[in-house]
Amino acid sequence: MPLYRDDAIVLRTHKLGEADRIVTFLTREHGKVRGVGKGVRRTSSKFGARLEPFMAVDVQLHTGRSPRPGMGLDTVTQVETIGAYARAISQDYGLYTAGTVMLEAADRLVSQEHEPAVQQYWLLAGGLRALSERHHDANLVLDSYLLRALAVAGWAPSFEDCARCGEPGPHHSFNVAQGGAVCPRCRPPGSTAPAPETFALLSSLLAGDWVTADASDARHRKEASGLVAAYGQYYLERTLRSLKMVER
Amino acid sequence: MYEGAVQDLIDELGRLPGVGPKSAQRIAFHLLATDDQEVKRLVDALTEVKLRVQFCALCGNVAEAERCRVCLDPRRSDDVICVVEEPKDVVAIERTREFRGRYHVLGGAINPIENVGPDDLRISELLARLADGTVQEVILATDPNVEGEATATYLSRLMAHMGITVSRLASGLPVGGDLEYADEVTLGRAFEGRRVIGNDK
Ligand SMILES: [Zn+2]
Ligand SMILES: [Zn+2]
Numbered sequence: 001m002p003l004y005r006d007d008a009i010v011l012r013t014h015k016l017g018e019a020d021r022i023v024t025f026l027t028r029e030h031g032k033v034r035g036v037g038k039g040v041r042r043t044s045s046k047f048g049a050r051l052e053p054f055m056a057v058d059v060q061l062h063t064g065r066s067p068r069p070g071m072g073l074d075t076v077t078q079v080e081t082i083g084a085y086a087r088a089i090s091q092d093y094g095l096y097t098a099g100t101v102m103l104e105a106a107d108r109l110v111s112q113e114h115e116p117a118v119q120q121y122w123l124l125a126g127g128l129r130a131l132s133e134r135h136h137d138a139n140l141v142l143d144s145y146l147l148r149a150l151a152v153a154g155w156a157p158s159f160e161d162c163a164r165c166g167e168p169g170p171h172h173s174f175n176v177a178q179g180g181a182v183c184p185r186c187r188p189p190g191s192t193a194p195a196p197e198t199f200a201l202l203s204s205l206l207a208g209d210w211v212t213a214d215a216s217d218a219r220h221r222k223e224a225s226g227l228v229a230a231y232g233q234y235y236l237e238r239t240l241r242s243l244k245m246v247e248r
Numbered sequence: 249m250y251e252g253a254v255q256d257l258i259d260e261l262g263r264l265p266g267v268g269p270k271s272a273q274r275i276a277f278h279l280l281a282t283d284d285q286e287v288k289r290l291v292d293a294l295t296e297v298k299l300r301v302q303f304c305a306l307c308g309n310v311a312e313a314e315r316c317r318v319c320l321d322p323r324r325s326d327d328v329i330c331v332v333e334e335p336k337d338v339v340a341i342e343r344t345r346e347f348r349g350r351y352h353v354l355g356g357a358i359n360p361i362e363n364v365g366p367d368d369l370r371i372s373e374l375l376a377r378l379a380d381g382t383v384q385e386v387i388l389a390t391d392p393n394v395e396g397e398a399t400a401t402y403l404s405r406l407m408a409h410m411g412i413t414v415s416r417l418a419s420g421l422p423v424g425g426d427l428e429y430a431d432e433v434t435l436g437r438a439f440e441g442r443r444v445i446g447n448d449k
Binding site for chain 1: 268363
């Protein structure tokens with residue numbers, strides 16, 4: 001299969017040599033792949049603008065013949081735009097910082113290259129579209145994306161029933177290591193006690209219930225963001241570097 | 249792997265931007281075959297640049313004194329500053345001969361994934377230069393890519409209430425590229441056609 005074609009989101013880019021760029025894609029069918037965009041940093045390049053972070057593209061890659069297995073980089077031979085999200089996102093600093101965390105999280109959650117991650121692809125594509133169309137507050141879109149992407153990766157939080165014993169909620173305590181809400185019997189020391197409205201907001205963000213989420217107030221959004229950040233960092237086992245630049 | 253000194257040279261060359269292991273090896277063996285005088289000139293050039301060249305204390309451009317040539321030039325106008333990412337962008341814009349003001353070099357662009365935030369760039373130094381009211385216009389000439397655009401967005405928001413005209417190079421500049429690769433004509437046109445994105449005078 002020397003040539004293959006797929007829908008993809010550009011996760012990140014690195015400069016390579018004089019005018020090339022290594023581009024990391026999250027594709028719909030091939031999972032995460034890296035390819036070289038030749039000459040794309042020259043302003044005469046047709047591809048340059050399409051191979052930028054946040055872009056949703058239809059890309060054709062040529063499989064590289066690698067000296068070492070798994071080390072070969074594919075070459076980008078064609079790119080068409082599906083969603084030009086880069087422009088809207090880079091022209092609003094709040095969208096840019098939120099969107100960057102989404103790209104970094106996706107890159108981290110899909111750790112293996114060439115392993116299909118179709119749900120992660122759709123979540124990210126939908127998240128970036130929502131972000132660029134500004135239907136909702138940027139940080140709500142970010143938090144909703146993080147919760148759902150973590151859930152898809154196998155770390156679904158519980159904001160209703162006890163995450164440990166399943167005791168039906170609502171409960172008053174939250175513990176990151178236990179996986180969310182905890183009942184009075186399971187509650188480990190050091191658990192936090194968020195406002196009931198914050199629990200409701202978190203549930204709505206995980207479920208994609210935007211009517212509830214959009215109606216939430218700033219105080220509960222801030223508290224929810226803090227819990228989502230702590231939850232994400234715990235299960236990703238490493239800090240998301242871009243998270244600290246998000247303005248809350 | 250080669251014997252000590254040769255491998256050391258290959259390793260050092262391989263750390264240079266854009267030089268992969270194969271190129272490093274090729275350059276190393278080229279140097280081995282080159283006559284002593286020529287290699288000495290290269291060594292001298294490297295030593296000189298580290299001894300004599302520094303970054304301008306005012307604008308961040310490369311300089312052979314405390315201030316760079318542009319900052320020292322009395323014929324240039326003080327009321328407009330062009331903000332760029334790197335010293336090499338100053339060179340690209342100078343080639344167009346369209347711009348006769350001063351520069352400010354940020355030292356990069358905001359890129360959260362690479363851990364580069366606003367505090368890592370020379371932004372407070374820029375704001376300090378705007379404080380005395382001399383500067384009337386700031387032209388944001390960061391790269392026409394996502395990071396450059398986001399940096400321009402951040403800066404224009406920061407300068408929104410300072411009574412300064414903030415403009416961005418015209419969108420005729422191809423998106424996704426590095427500023428340094430733009431040809432003089434295109435870049436010159438982008439300057440002429442720059443659009444005002446903030447002005448609250
Ligand atoms: Zn329990
Ligand atoms: Zn200077």
